[in-house]
Amino acid sequence: MNDVALSQNNNSSIRVKIDNSEIIDVTRAEADVNIKIDGKIDEQEWQSLTVYDPYKVTEPDTLSETTYETKTRFFYTSSGFYFSMEMEQPKNTLVKRFKVRDDWQTQSDKVGFSLDTSGDGKYGYWFSIALGDSEGDGTLMPEKIYTADWDGAWYAATSETENGWSAEFYLPWSQVAMPKDTDDRIINLFSFREVAHLNEQWSWPALPDSIPQFISLFQPTRMNNVDLKQQWSVFPYASSSYDRIDSDPLTKAGVDFFWRPSTNAQITATLNPDFGAVEADNVVVNLSANETFFPEKRLFFQEGNEVFIATPRASDYVWGGRSKVTVLNTRRIGSRPILPDTPDGVSFSKRTKKTTKADLNGAIKSTGQIDKFRYGILLASEDDTDLIADDNKTYNQVGRDFGVFRLLYENTDNGDTRGLGFISTMVTKPETDSVVNAADFHYLSESGIWKADGQYILSKTHEDGSGKGGFFDVVYSPKKGKRNQLKMSVFDEKMEINDLGFNQRKNVKDIQYNYTSINSNSTRFRDTQLNGYMRYGENFDGHRISNAIGGSVNLTLNNLNEIQGSFAHWPTRFEDRESYGNGTYKLRSRQRLRFEYKTNPSESFSYGGTLTYQAEDMKGRKAESELEFTWYPMSNLSLNAELKYVDGSGGWLLHQQEKDFTSFFHQKWETEFKLNYFINAKQQLSLNLQWVGIQAHENKFYVIDADRYVLNEISKPYSESDDFSISDLSVQLRYRWQIAPLSDVYFVVTKSGSNTAKYTAFNDLAEDTFDNPLSDEIILKVRYRFGS
DSSP states (O other): OOOOEEEEOTTOOEEEEOOTTSOEEOOBOOTTOOOOOSSOOOSHHHHTSOOBOOOEEEESTTOOBOSSOEEEEEEEOSSEEEEEEEEEOOGGGOOOOOOOTTOOSSOOOEEEEEEETTSSSSOEEEEEEETTSOEEEEEEETTTEEEOOOOOOOEEEEEEETTEEEEEEEEEGGGSOOOOOSSOEEEEEEEEEEEGGGTEEEEESOOOTTSSOOGGGSEEEEEOOOOOOOEEEEEEEEEEEEETTTTEEEEEEEEEEEEEEETTEEEEEEESOOOOOSSOOOOOOOOSSSOOOOOOOOHHHHTTOGGGOOSGGGSTTOOSSTTOEESOOGGGTTOOOOOOOOOTTOOOOHHHHHHOOOOEEEEEEEEEEETTEEEEEEEEEEOOEEEEOTTSOEEEEOOOEEEEEEEEEEEOTTSSEEEEEEEEEEEEOSSOEEEEEEEEEEEEOTTSSEEEEEEEEEEEETTTEEEEEEEEEEEEOOSTTEEEEEEEEEEOTTOOOTTTSEESOOSEEEEEEEEEEEEOOOSSSSEEEEEEEEEEEEOTTSOEEEEEEEEEEEEEOTTSOEEEEEEEEEOOEEEOSTTSSSOOEEEOOEEEEEEEEEOOTTSSEEEEEEEEEEEOSSSOEEEEEEEEEEEEEETTEEEEEEEEEEEEEEEEEEEEETTEEEEEEEEEEEEEEEEEEEEETTEEEEEEEEEEEEEEEEEEEEEEETTTTEEEEEOOSSSSOOOEEEEEEEEEEEEEEEEETTEEEEEEEEEEEEEEESSOOHHHHHHHHHHSOSEEEEEEEEEOOEEO
8 A cells, every 4th residue: 555645845845646556455345244334343344354544634734643543444345335434532532513414614523535436536425424423425526626415325323432433334336426347446535534622634645735636646446346237216205385474385296216327327307396495595685786696405406416517616615706607507497487577567576576486397417427528418397487466466477498418528548637528508488598608628737736727608698699708717836835826707798697507797807816825834823824815807898897905814723713814905996787787986995804713613612703894885984793602512402603793884885776876874783593403313403593684874875977987976866765774584493304315304494584674773673574574484395215
């Protein structure tokens, strides 16, 4: 066996290499092996295996020897992969916490592994389990893009021992994709251990975040006669909901199908799906012209979606803002329908506009691999939607149809990674269709120092005609802990991908540079991270619409508390969107200072706070303060609370009508409360509450001077007050019982509301929103997996 070779000289350059001649030949056992997955490494089969313990500390990236021993064993049968770990650790330092599936944020003792089943760094899967049996899984794409979208039917358990704790895993081969191969198969392995009380991660191979490579440097293993038999699953479901506002019960039933004819292909389909609100979105109040991105939470669209993630900008690593660009945003499917035409004077209520979603008749998805090509096809069809207007008549909107085709070519024969991809989407709407075609490319040098990704996009819609655009991103990582990133974007005035994708704005030429430095060799601090960035952008009229310079420093102290400070400066720029087509105007320069402090998250009680000072658009400033705490009175009970207060001194600028703007004094409260109680690792009761309240009092009044690109202050143009209050609320009580892998029972009570009124006291605002919600439902849903 040969681990990753790491060499570091005085200028911190780093060379990482694996000798592929040192491939681990994995022991093969008979298919009827008698292993009980209970976390106890007590079966005879484990005792005769080679024990591996080459772990190094990779977070922080010191690459030092580990404090405790970790014994790792694994073997396989024709049907699946068995993996176990024994963790030496003093009992009084164990951090056992129950948490929801795929929760990477909560600190606890945790272990896991990743498998590159492609054999050459193209794609993989990760699996983890925390002490207490809370599971996590997902997919992995080059070089280190983790997603938690995929859920598989695998098995794992943990157990406390005299010297620490242990974990067992069993992964059926039928759950993962891999190329066709009847001879020896190369499957690359990565294993990790998180030690919460030290706030450290240990891994084998030793691949810290401060080096550019990851999946391409996994430990190669060799296996033979991995079973390639077909695998199928059927997921029938039944759900019952009751709308407490309309006193309207609804019962639905449907089925999901999964078929893997071979290890390199799979087909999934859903008929009459129920995408009920078993998990709520975060409450966001957005009064700007820029759309907010919400991540996908529906299992059908999450599972097997990795081939459709065309570039890093489309991945879960980018959560929104200008950098989020994706041709496929599946949240568009089954979203709010386009409102049908109505006679003059007839409209739809606020509740109808906000809560009506289009039902799906069905959807089908096929993904697979043929040699160096991977492909994906997605088809979905919405049902027609009936909407009742304020004249008590029903108006029908024809449902939309969606189609997506994806093809990706990847080649790693020469040591580097090169990829070319194509993705095409089509949306058929009641009046017209929209089509987007995009080509993407990818490159990673053999050393990992250079990485490049880009995409060229062509769009055609009825409203905007033909548009085009693209972006090019380069990452240069010459030394350990040093990272330079350059992003360039050009989207013309007619490029429109938001019928099925997401792009916050078009009509832009933008360039940005980011620099990151990580140092874990200081004796004064556990580790430090420095970040700096610059940005400049223009629209196609030549107006400077974005420019910024800023930076931050993040210090993790030796007691594991964190301190972070950041600054940003925005020079004068032009604003061309917030007037909603009524002109462009110039904004003054602004600054922001922020300070943040967090205590050690592995403690049973941890807290943090943030203070922010920022200049506003039109004179004045706003001050923000935020406080958060997390408390684990028991390992299976947690409480988390966040409170944020914003006070603005009169410079918050909002568009009113045509060329008129008003600046506001404002106050804003944001509260979030989460309670999680686990009966056991498979049964969870949770209460989530989010509320956002805003009070805004008019200050000054402006009108756009289109010739001079300025906002001129004027006397109040009308007698009615612009004062307003906003309240958005979401409350959800949820019980989830995982009967078996991929089989669940949900019982959910959810209430949400959005209220806009004249200037109102915060307590009255919250009470009115709770008493007069837009949605108030009780949902019971059962989903069970049958299959091979």
